[in-house]
Amino acid sequence: MGETDAWTLLVIVGLAVITVVARGFFFISEKPWRLPRWALRGLQYAPVAALTAVIAPDILLAGHALSTPWRDARLLAALAAAAFYFWRRGTSYALPASIGVGMAVFLPLHVGLGW
Numbered sequence: 001m002g003e004t005d006a007w008t009l010l011v012i013v014g015l016a017v018i019t020v021v022a023r024g025f026f027f028i029s030e031k032p033w034r035l036p037r038w039a040l041r042g043l044q045y046a047p048v049a050a051l052t053a054v055i056a057p058d059i060l061l062a063g064h065a066l067s068t069p070w071r072d073a074r075l076l077a078a079l080a081a082a083a084f085y086f087w088r089r090g091t092s093y094a095l096p097a098s099i100g101v102g103m104a105v106f107l108p109l110h111v112g113l114g115w
Contacts, residue, residue, distance in 0.1 A: 047095055073113075077106035
């Protein structure tokens, strides 16, 4: 590997400082923080949004082009997981269980059938 130049080290140190300040900012105040109701409601959707942002490009894009073949195990697993999540969305186990349902559909189709 090549040597690390000064600019790279400066960026790494700068990002570390920003991370420490941003995460430590909440410990500075002596009073507890109260988030507004709209922020609390928005944070309820954060796990689903993050999971969708990670999985959706892999399902919908293949080689930088829109691709949704029906014999794709990823697409069928995503549909099964989404259906389970919307069926049980009021429960506390909906998100982890939907991941399990998606994997239970994906693995037999991908490994067993070679989709």
